[in-house]
Amino acid sequence: MNIRRFVPDDFEEVFLIEQEAFSDHDTFVYINFYEMNMNGFLVAVKNDEIVGFVVGYQLNENEGRIFALAVKDEYKSRGIGTQLVHAILKIFYENSIQYAGLEVRISNVRAQKLYQRVGFVPCWVEKKYYFDGEDGIIMKIRTSPQCLLYALDNPLQKQVIPIRNGPAFKTPDSI
Numbered sequence: 001m002n003i004r005r006f007v008p009d010d011f012e013e014v015f016l017i018e019q020e021a022f023s024d025h026d027t028f029v030y031i032n033f034y035e036m037n038m039n040g041f042l043v044a045v046k047n048d049e050i051v052g053f054v055v056g057y058q059l060n061e062n063e064g065r066i067f068a069l070a071v072k073d074e075y076k077s078r079g080i081g082t083q084l085v086h087a088i089l090k091i092f093y094e095n096s097i098q099y100a101g102l103e104v105r106i107s108n109v110r111a112q113k114l115y116q117r118v119g120f121v122p123c124w125v126e127k128k129y130y131f132d133g134e135d136g137i138i139m140k141i142r143t144s145p146q147c148l149l150y151a152l153d154n155p156l157q158k159q160v161i162p163i164r165n166g167p168a169f170k171t172p173d174s175i
């Protein structure tokens with residue numbers, strides 16, 4: 001399995017995975033992501049077949065955001081999702097981004113477990129975050145060991161968030 005940057009020829013295969021995985025995503029969003037942010041759009045390829053993808057972007061000077069992550073049904077539970085998250089975190093790290101964030105549906109326990117295993121910490125709940133009224137959990141991870149993770153997204157919440165779930169993300173050698 002190989003992880004590489006997305007190219008326009010991948011669109012059809014990526015859209016099929018995206019449709020299978022999400023009820024609320026919009027195809028055109030991905031075209032915009034590619035045009036504005038080529039470096040953060042990665043695909044996992046096995047035997048010339050796209051088996052998963054991740055889309056991340058730089059939200060501000062300090063934070064990288066994971067927008068979408070999906071793996072083809074028949075390739076799930078083989079570590080591909082985890083490797084895609086490692087690959088996007090490595091790109092954030094190489095771009096001196098201090099921490100990464102994402103939101104995940106409160107019902108999506110599988111994804112939450114994956115993110116927590118990588119080292120993401122659940123920070124707070126955004127009520128009715130999704131179009132269908134479901135709450136979202138905001139999760140964060142330090143990409144730099146120097147970073148003290150503050151709740152910068154919420155000016156009312158100034159305390160340091162304790163990182164209890166493990167050390168800062170370490171860049172894997174394999175990618």
Ligand SMILES: CC(C)(COP(=O)(O)OP(=O)(O)OC[C@H]1O[C@@H](n2cnc3c(N)ncnc32)[C@H](O)[C@@H]1OP(=O)(O)O)[C@@H](O)C(=O)NCCC(=O)NCCS
Binds near residue numbers: 075077113
């Ligand atoms: C969430 C998602 C991306 C996970 O992808 P994945 O490739 O199955 O993830 P991984 O294989 O890395 O990890 C998932 C499980 O496989 C197990 N696993 C990891 N490597 C493995 C391997 N080599 N062999 C067998 N199992 C393995 C992990 O232990 C994990 O099990 P657990 O969840 O019971 O703890 C995928 O389920 C998906 O596309 N979901 C729909 C879209 C979605 O929810 N995206 C996230 C939105 S925020």
